[in-house]
Amino acid sequence: MNALVHRYRPLGIVLLLALLLIAPTAGLLNGYWSRTVMLIAILSLLVSGLNVVLGYAGELAMGQVALYAVGAYVAGYLGVELGMTNVLFSLLGATLAAVVVGLITGIPGLRLGGWSLAMVTFFLVTLVPNLVDVFSGFTGGTLGMGTAVPTLFGMEIVGDRLYWLIILVVAAWFAVARNLLLSRHGNMFLVLRQSPILASVLGVSVYRLKLLVYVVGAIPAALAGALFSMLDGFIAPDTFTFALALSVLAASVVGGATSVYGAIAGAAVMQLGQQTFTQFQTWQLVIYGAFLLIAGIAFNRGLAGLAQDGLAAVRRRGWLPTPAPVTVAAAEPAGEVETRLEPLHGVTLRTEGLGKSFGGNRALDDVTIEARPGEVTALIGPNGSGKTTMLNLICGLYKPSAGRLLLGEEEIGGHPTYRIARHGVARTFQTPLIPAHMTTLAFVATGRYVSHRVGILPAILRLPAFRKGYATDDARAMALLRLVGIADVAHQQVDSLALGTRRLVEVARCLASGARVFLFDEVGSGLDESDLEVLERAIGMIREAGGTVILVEHNFPLVLKLSDRIHVLSQGRLLASGTPAQIQNDRRVLAEYTGATDGGDAADAFDSVADLQAADGPATPKGAK
Numbered sequence: 179m180n181a182l183v184h185r186y187r188p189l190g191i192v193l194l195l196a197l198l199l200i201a202p203t204a205g206l207l208n209g210y211w212s213r214t215v216m217l218i219a220i221l222s223l224l225v226s227g228l229n230v231v232l233g234y235a236g237e238l239a240m241g242q243v244a245l246y247a248v249g250a251y252v253a254g255y256l257g258v259e260l261g262m263t264n265v266l267f268s269l270l271g272a273t274l275a276a277v278v279v280g281l282i283t284g285i286p287g288l289r290l291g292g293w294s295l296a297m298v299t300f301f302l303v304t305l306v307p308n309l310v311d312v313f314s315g316f317t318g319g320t321l322g323m324g325t326a327v328p329t330l331f332g333m334e335i336v337g338d339r340l341y342w343l344i345i346l347v348v349a350a351w352f353a354v355a356r357n358l359l360l361s362r363h364g365n366m367f368l369v370l371r372q373s374p375i376l377a378s379v380l381g382v383s384v385y386r387l388k389l390l391v392y393v394v395g396a397i398p399a400a401l402a403g404a405l406f407s408m409l410d411g412f413i414a415p416d417t418f419t420f421a422l423a424l425s426v427l428a429a430s431v432v433g434g435a436t437s438v439y440g441a442i443a444g445a446a447v448m449q450l451g452q453q454t455f456t457q458f459q460t461w462q463l464v465i466y467g468a469f470l471l472i473a474g475i476a477f478n479r480g481l482a483g484l485a486q487d488g489l490a491a492v493r494r495r496g497w498l499p500t501p502a503p504v505t506v507a508a509a510e511p512a513g514e515v516e517t518r519l520e521p522l523h524g525v526t527l528r529t530e531g532l533g534k535s536f537g538g539n540r541a542l543d544d545v546t547i548e549a550r551p552g553e554v555t556a557l558i559g560p561n562g563s564g565k566t567t568m569l570n571l572i573c574g575l576y577k578p579s580a581g582r583l584l585l586g587e588e589e590i591g592g593h594p595t596y597r598i599a600r601h602g603v604a605r606t607f608q609t610p611l612i613p614a615h616m617t618t619l620a621f622v623a624t625g626r627y628v629s630h631r632v633g634i635l636p637a638i639l640r641l642p643a644f645r646k647g648y649a650t651d652d653a654r655a656m657a658l659l660r661l662v663g664i665a666d667v668a669h670q671q672v673d674s675l676a677l678g679t680r681r682l683v684e685v686a687r688c689l690a691s692g693a694r695v696f697l698f699d700e701v702g703s704g705l706d707e708s709d710l711e712v713l714e715r716a717i718g719m720i721r722e723a724g725g726t727v728i729l730v731e732h733n734f735p736l737v738l739k740l741s742d743r744i745h746v747l748s749q750g751r752l753l754a755s756g757t758p759a760q761i762q763n764d765r766r767v768l769a770e771y772t773g774a775t776d777g778g779d780a781a782d783a784f785d786s787v788a789d790l791q792a793a794d795g796p797a798t799p800k801g802a803k
């Protein structure tokens with residue numbers, strides 16, 4: 179049954195589209211309803227563009243309406259002034275204009291960060307009437323401009339033909355959006371929205387990806403404008419109001435900003451509401467505000483989220499079959515567990531006199547250490563001694579205040595995080611960074627996004643390169659989940675997992691990237707005994723495969739068992755370095771951890787910490803979080 183549903187779903191969509199296309203000709207839609215369907219379709223393009231930017235990249239871009247105006251005026255100008263009435267020119271012209279305006283507004287808006295894009299795009303919308311006035315020679319000013327009759331190879335595109343054109347363009351856009359958002363790119367957009375830090379640690383330039391998403395989201399808005407100019411035959415600035423911008427935002431939230439097809443539902447609600455209730459015009463701002471509040475508070479995944487929850491409830495009751503997860507054969511949970519990794523080509527990481535100050539606080543001061551390939555180098559020390567600061571410096575989240583950071587022979591100190599990640603440095607976080615709306619398998623596969631990238635075009639067109647890349651990513655991610663002993667959660671939502679499991683997921687994600695240097699930040703904390711065994715085995719394999727591991731850990735037995743060399747930090751300075759045996763017997767280290775000043779036996783102190791751990795879970799040094 180599942181296989182049947184899966185197999186015939188595309189056919190069902192094609193039949194639905196065919197039905198929609200023949201509806202006016204077959205007398206199923208009169209003139210009023212055909213126009214309503216066309217208006218919903220055009221509005222859904224605008225909403226879909228906002229969904230891409232807001233729902234996926236997390237950027238509030240209010241400028242959809244301005245891009246709508248750009249598309250309309252470009253198509254109008256091409257037809258009236260240049261005689262280019264062919265709809266293909268109109269649509270192409272609108273697309274190019276969207277890219278140009280998207281870049282012009284997106285570059286400063288995104289460079290400045292924070293709320294800048296929202297502000298820039300907000301002003302863009304308020305600027306539309308002024309710009310139309312200033313360029314009245316091209317736009318007809320406030321009086322507006324009549325547009326030429328659209329054509330396609332000499333054939334006039336009016337009546338049913340215009341209806342078909344609009345439905346086909348909108349269907350084509352939604353196919354593109356669906357394929358893009360349900361690809362690894364869409365997953366990375368979700369990561370970007372929820373954690374730009376995670377995106378950069380995965381090797382993604384946050385600025386460039388946001389710009390890409392913003393420009394992609396601009397395209398449907400401009401297409402909508404071009405189609406609207408053909409439908410109305412007249413363009414005037416009072417169409418492109420701030421109220422329309424709010425209505426697009428409300429439709430996005432009502433439909434569900436992270437859903438591909440929620441845009442259609444949101445657009446339908448807004449358009450039908452406007453047409454059905456005569457008072458809508460008067461109360462529209464209040465209504466949009468109410469929609470935003472209700473949708474934001476009561477059902478923040480919009481109508482699409484409600485539909486998904488309803489479907490899930492129906493499936494739980496067994497009234498509908500549960501769809502099998504989309505997997506490839508190699509990505510099934512059962513299978514051989516890897517006992518060794520492919521060579522990891524580790525590289526030496528060296529710090530020389532590294533320092534980091536936050537105002538007057540010297541978090542790290544003159545630290546020189548070396549982590550070699552095929553070895554586990556542990557960084558230990560009490561809370562606030564600078565361990566995480568060290569990892570943040572290595573992976574580029576912080577810029578050093580002093581000293582050098584060398585990866586092999588290359589100085590990487592101060593490089594942007596995504597560049598350092600591309601050099602093969604992967605890390606986990608003390609509080610795992612885990613996105614929502616993604617399966618564990620898909621999340622682990624994001625580790626391969628940069629190193630095994632499949633382009634956007636193959637993803638949109640579902641070319642063989644995309645299918646092959648996707649299948650390989652899934653198979654690799656599943657093999658790594660097996661390796662860290664959590665293949666059974668592969669198809670679960672990754673944000674539903676327990677803390678210990680999340681830590682193992684992060685290890686698998688690091689391995690997926692093919693990294694050479696692994697920065698593990700308290701990766702053992704919160705793990706039960708069997709998870710710890712798996713973790714030990716995984717770290718052992720990374721070492722054997724030649725990877726460079728830096729382990730920040732409060733769990734001493736684990737540190738002593740795994741490390742080849744231990745560096746002890748105290749108040750930002752290097753207190754001691756040595757083998758586990760040397761550190762265990764170092765009296766300065768003992769004093770640091772126990773506050774003892776009588777020079778007792780350090781090994782005993784560590785043993786008692788280990789005993790404590792056996793009784794209470796992972797042990798932490800004095801004052802640990």
Ligand SMILES: Nc1ncnc2c1ncn2[C@@H]1O[C@H](COP(=O)(O)OP(=O)(O)OP(=O)(O)O)[C@@H](O)[C@H]1O
Binds near residue numbers: 803
């Ligand atoms: N972004 C920051 N801004 C200001 N101070 C910071 C920042 N990050 C770290 N610090 C300070 O740097 C010092 C070292 O902190 P860090 O988090 O590196 O310690 P740690 O050894 O990792 O501690 P823990 O074991 O609790 O994680 C602390 O005094 C901390 O307050």
